[in-house]
Each structure stands twice: as C-alpha cells, then as structure tokens.
Amino acid sequence: MKYVLFVCAPADDEEPVRTAVTALLHPPSDATTVRVRGDEVLLDDGPFARTEEYVAGVDLVEAADLDEAIALAAKHSAAGGGGPVEVRPVRG
Amino acid sequence: MEVPDVGEPDVKASGIEEAVAVAFRAEWGQVVATLIRVTGDWDLAEECAQDAFAQALDRWRRDGVPRRPGAWLTTTARNRALDVLRREAVGVAKLREVAVLAGDEPYDDRGGSAYDDEDASGVRDDRLRLIFTCCHPALPIEARVALTLRTLAGLTTPEIARAFLVPEATMAQRLVRAKRKIRNAGIPYRVPPAHLLPERTAGVLGVLYLLFNEGYAATSGADLVRRSLCAEAIRLARVLARLMPDEPEVLGLLALLLLHDARRHARVDDAGELVTLEDQDRGAWDRAEIDEGAALVESALRRGSPGPYQIQAAIAACHTTAGTAEETDWADIAALYGELARLVPSAVVRLNRAVAVGTAEGPEAGLALVAELEREGELTDYHLLPATRADLLRRGGRPAEAAEAYRQALELVENEAERRFLEKRLAECGA
Numbered sequence: 370m371k372y373v374l375f376v377c378a379p380a381d382d383e384e385p386v387r388t389a390v391t392a393l394l395h396p397p398s399d400a401t402t403v404r405v406r407g408d409e410v411l412l413d414d415g416p417f418a419r420t421e422e423y424v425a426g427v428d429l430v431e432a433a434d435l436d437e438a439i440a441l442a443a444k445h446s447a448a449g450g451g452g453p454v455e456v457r458p459v460r461g
Numbered sequence: 462m463e464v465p466d467v468g469e470p471d472v473k474a475s476g477i478e479e480a481v482a483v484a485f486r487a488e489w490g491q492v493v494a495t496l497i498r499v500t501g502d503w504d505l506a507e508e509c510a511q512d513a514f515a516q517a518l519d520r521w522r523r524d525g526v527p528r529r530p531g532a533w534l535t536t537t538a539r540n541r542a543l544d545v546l547r548r549e550a551v552g553v554a555k556l557r558e559v560a561v562l563a564g565d566e567p568y569d570d571r572g573g574s575a576y577d578d579e580d581a582s583g584v585r586d587d588r589l590r591l592i593f594t595c596c597h598p599a600l601p602i603e604a605r606v607a608l609t610l611r612t613l614a615g616l617t618t619p620e621i622a623r624a625f626l627v628p629e630a631t632m633a634q635r636l637v638r639a640k641r642k643i644r645n646a647g648i649p650y651r652v653p654p655a656h657l658l659p660e661r662t663a664g665v666l667g668v669l670y671l672l673f674n675e676g677y678a679a680t681s682g683a684d685l686v687r688r689s690l691c692a693e694a695i696r697l698a699r700v701l702a703r704l705m706p707d708e709p710e711v712l713g714l715l716a717l718l719l720l721h722d723a724r725r726h727a728r729v730d731d732a733g734e735l736v737t738l739e740d741q742d743r744g745a746w747d748r749a750e751i752d753e754g755a756a757l758v759e760s761a762l763r764r765g766s767p768g769p770y771q772i773q774a775a776i777a778a779c780h781t782t783a784g785t786a787e788e789t790d791w792a793d794i795a796a797l798y799g800e801l802a803r804l805v806p807s808a809v810v811r812l813n814r815a816v817a818v819g820t821a822e823g824p825e826a827g828l829a830l831v832a833e834l835e836r837e838g839e840l841t842d843y844h845l846l847p848a849t850r851a852d853l854l855r856r857g858g859r860p861a862e863a864a865e866a867y868r869q870a871l872e873l874v875e876n877e878a879e880r881r882f883l884e885k886r887l888a889e890c891g892a
Contacts, residue, residue: 370647395645398638401599412598434649435599436657458646 371459372438376426376447377417393460400457401435403442410443417453429459477522484530485514489615490700492534494587497612497650499559500542503640507612509545513538588613589652589704592697596665597648604639605668606675611636613700614693616686623686625675665701666714666770669694673718677725691722712761713771719754720777723747734878739786751781772801791821808839816849824857844873848883855890864890 373394397416404411426447432438435456442454492513496506513534527533543559595608607625610616616624622632642648653661676690698715705711727741758774776797783789798814811834819827831850840846851866867887874880 372647399642399645401646414599414601414604432647434647435597436649436653438647439599456646 370432370434370438370461372430372432372435372441373457373459374428374430374438374442374445375417375424375455375457376428376445377424377452377454395458395460397457400455401439402453402455403439403448404453405443405448405451410439412439413453416457417455477518477526480521480526480530481514481517484517484534485615486696488531488534489514490588490591490613491531492538493612493615494591495535496538496542497591498587499539500546501650503612503643505542505545506538509538509541510534512541586652586704588700590650592665592701592704593652593661594643594648594650596661596668597643598661598664599646599648600639600642602668602671604635604642606672607632607635608639609668609672609697610693613697616693620686624690626687662705662708662710666710669698669701669714670718670770672697673721677721691718691725694718695722709761709764709766710768710770712757713768713774716754716757716761716774717770717777719750719757720774720781723750723754723781738780743785746781751778754778755782767800767804769801769805772797772804776801791817795821808834809843812840812843812846812849815853819849819853819856824853827853828857842873844870844875844879844883846870847873851883851886855886860890 400416402413402415402417404413428445430438430441432441435458438456442448442456445454448454489510492510493506496509497503500506500509516537517530517534521527539559543556546556546559591613592609595612596605600608603625607621610621610624611618618633618636619629622629625632652658672690673694676688676692676694679687679690695715695718698711698718702711702715723746724738724741726747727743727745728736730736754774755778758771758778761771762775776794779790779794779797795814795817798810798817802810802814811830815827815830815834817827818830828850831846831853834840834846835850847866847869851863851870854860854863854866864887867883867890871880871883871887874883
C-alpha cells in the first residue's frame with residue numbers, strides 16, 4: 370500500500386517544503402498521527418491539523434500495512450525532532 | 462410421510478432455539494473472525510455469520526444439533542460467502558482462497574479434526590486477530606469499543622447505541638467509519654509481532670476495562686443492555702485469558718473485573734445512593750466471583766511479573782476477602798498501592814496510597830503523603846485532595862483543621878451525593 374507522510378514542524382520553524390507529490394488521498398478520518406517521545410511511539414487516531422504545526426514536507430512511502438507505515442513515520446527525522454507525522458493512505 | 466420429528470415437537474423446538482442461542486453466545490466471534498480472515502471483508506463476514514445462525518435454526522431442528530456447532534456454523538458461513546462471491550463474479554484466485562478453508566478445517570462430525578480449538582493454529586488465532594484489530598490504536602477509542610461489541614460479542618448496532626446512549630444512526634456511522642478506516646488505512650488483521658505485543662495487549666485490556674466501567678457506572682434503573690456491558694466485558698476477558706494464558710496482566714484484568722462485579726448489588730442502596738465500601742452489606746457480595754477473582758490474581762502474581770491490573774486486582778481482593786470492614790488488611794493494601802504508584806506514576810494513585818497508609822499506620826503518616834502531593838502542586842482542583850486531608854485530620858483528633866479542609870473540599874466538589882456527604886462530615890466536626 371502507498372501512504373503519504375505529512376511531516377510537520379512547529380509553527381515557529383520556517384523550513385521549506387522538501388518534496389512535492391501528486392496523490393489522491395483518503396479523508397483525514399482515515400489518518401493516523403505518529404509522535405515519538407523518547408522510546409515511545411504515540412498514536413493519535415486522526416489528522417494533526419488541530420494543532421499549531423504546519424506541513425513542512427511530504428513523503429510518499431510504500432508499506433505492507435499501517436503498522437509498517439507507522440514504523441517508517443516513527444523513524445522519520447522530523448518525528449525524532451518532536452514534530453508529528455501524519456500517515457494518510459493513498460487511494461488505490 | 463411425516464417428518465421423522467416424532468414426539469414433543471414443542472419441547473424440541475424450544476430446545477433447538479436454546480441450542481442456537483447458546484451457540485450464538487459461544488461461537489459468533491469465532492465465526493466472524495474466521496470469515497474476516499478468509500474473505501478480507503468485514504461486512505460480508507458479518508452477513509454470512511448471521512445467515513449461518515439463521516440456517517442453524519432450520520437445519521438443527523431437522524437434523525439435530527451437530528456435535529461441534531462452531532465448526533458447523535463456520536463451514537456454513539464459509540459456503541454462503543463462496544456463493545455470494547461467485548454471484549459477484551469475484552476473481553478465481555479469491556474464490557480458491559475462500560474454498561481452501563474447507564480443506565483447512567474440514568467439518569467432520571466424528572470429532573478430532575484440525576478444527577479442535579486446541580490445535581488448529583489458524584482458527585484458534587482468528588479471535589485474537591479480531592480482538593487486536595478491533596482495538597488498534599489508530600482507531601478512535603469509541604470505535605474500538607463499538608467494533609469489539611459488534612464483531613466479537615455479537616451485539617446488534619441498536620443494542621450498542623442504547624448501551625452508549627447515542628442515536629442508532631450515530632452508532633451505525635461509527636461502525637461504518639471504523640471498518641472503512643481498517644480497509645483504507647491498511648490496518649493489518651493479525652496478532653501483533655513481539656515488539657508491538659506488550660503495548661497492543663495493554664490497549665486491548667484498556668478497551669475491555671472501559672467497557673466494564675461503562676456498565677458499572679450504570680445505575681440499577683438504567684437500561685438492561687447498558688448494565689449487560691459488565692457481563693460482556695467479563696466474557697471477553699475470559700476469552701482473552703484462554704487465548705493468552707501466559708499473560709499475567711490478562712488474568713489480572715479478569716480478576717479485577719470479577720472482584721468489582723461481585724459487589725455490584727451492594728454498592729447502591731434502595732434510594733439509588735452509592736454505598737461506601739465499608740458500609741456495604743457483605744452478605745450481598747457474590748461469593749463465587751470473589752473466590753474465582755482472588756484465585757486468579759494469586760496465580761497471576763505467582764508468575765513474578767506484576768502489572769497495574771494485577772495489583773489493582775490484589776487490592777480489590779484484600780477488600781473483598783475480608784470478613785468485615787475492620788478485618789481489612791490495610792498494611793497489605795498500603796504496600797500494594799506503593800507498588801502501583803511505582804508502576805503507574807499517577808497523582809490519584811498516590812492519593813489512594815495516602816488513604817491506605819493513613820489507615821494502616823495512623824493519620825499522621827497519611828497526612829505526610831498528602832502534604833507531599835500538595836507541595837508538588839498536584840491535583841489542585843480535585844476535591845478529594847482536601848477531603849482526604851480533612852478525613853485524616855478528623856481521625857487524628859484535629860477537628861478545627863479538619864473543618865477548614867472540609868470547607869476547601871466543598872468549594873471544589875461537583876457531585877451532589879458527595880457534597881451531602883462532605884457537609885455531614887463538616888457538621889460532625891462541630892464547626
């Protein structure tokens with residue numbers, strides 16, 4: 370399956386968007402947001418848009434299932450920096 | 462010719478209905494779980510399971526109840542799925558996949574086939590797959606609860622809506638959305654791998670505990686469906702304990718649920734007011750549930766891997782196995798709260814520990830722990846913090862200070878029953 374990782378940055382961080390892809394996405398209710406705090410991978414059952422962060426970059430990834438996509442998101446450098454990563458499935 | 466259904470047709474008919482009802486309770490989750498695995502389609506799985514139970518009413522009346530109803534129902538539901546998929550002209554590959562189930566787990570009425578619960582790895586694990594998928598953390602918590610009740614416990618959508626006091630359409634939509642997310646987001650249908658298993662298991666236990674508490678909070682006047690959530694949670698915890706016999710926290714949760722449930726008739730009086738633990742009629746407690754819960758928590762703790770549910774169950778066991786309130790072993794309870802506070806860094810747990818220590822070692826020891834919480838600025842808006850201090854001061858023979866603390870608690874309390882209780886205590890302080 371294909372997933373888009375929306376990589377977020379805190380509102381005061383002015384990093385430019387790194388990549389651009391064209392993909393038709395499933396709705397935000399199908400999103401899962403991944404945050405990493407220390408060793409813990411924290412999951413939120415929706416999109417991140419409720420917070421102050423903005424989209425700083427987009428990555429298109431291939432994964433077997435949601436658990437694998439979550440693992441990829443948790444390893445993302447932006448997640449390590451404390452920013453949330455929203456995992457959104459791409460329409461088949 | 463007459464049908465070979467000689468004698469007592471009425472008795473027999475109701476006997477069959479009873480047999481189907483029993484099979485429904487015992488087998489629904491298993492049938493749905495297996496059908497989801499082989500078809501990959503949650504709606505189709507539910508539909509075919511429903512159809513199999515409807516057929517059972519007819520066929521069992523005619524042919525008698527099969528020796529292994531679960532295997533009969535799974536095979537019948539699978540055949541139905543094959544029919545539907547054929548009609549929808551699904552690809553040959555998928556049909557073959559579904560048909561393989563027949564070779565996998567043949568329905569064989571002589572018994573001893575691969576279907577037996579103990580050795581059929583595929584079928585046996587289906588219910589576990591279903592539990593973990595229903596409780597996946599990427600699903601909203603309300604959806605996890607609703608899906609678990611629908612697909613595992615077999616409650617209908619209207620029943621679940623009533624249990625959670627929401628309109629039926631809202632609950633139906635919640636279930637549709639959850640199943641859509643499982644499909645669209647690719648939530649895997651499996652038992653999580655070892656590195657995810659501990660936190661995912663904790664997630665499943667959390668859903669079952671929430672389910673139980675929803676039912677436990679329902680008063681005696683509430684809808685029966687709502688109150689039945691306690692029984693459903695216990696039933697699912699039993700299934701989980703059978704499927705994961707090596708997980709002491711699963712046993713701990715089952716024990717905790719049983720020990721709470723044992724007190725359900727005694728915790729509310731005739732006027733609907735909550736009765737405190739020490740004032741409850743211990744004769745109204747369910748002895749069988751207490752014995753089972755206490756034995757379970759003991760065997761869980763013997764594994765040497767204590768967790769929050771085991772400790773809470775051990776605390777509940779201390780309370781429920783004491784013959785009278787005065788015989789309660791507060792030293793044990795205080796020690797258990799100490800351990801719980803180490804495992805779960807929560808201010809509420811520490812406050813409970815202060816109560817236990819205050820009872821076990823005297824009010825001054827409890828007051829020291831309350832003061833610690835106050836110094837750290839914990840629970841500043843929580844009425845039970847000053848209420849606990851007030852109670853310890855009252856018992857320590859310091860009525861003037863106690864009265865002052867009761868007044869602070871009254872400023873924060875919201876629940877009417879608790880307010881009345883605190884006002885009564887304040888009056889007793891002679892202020």
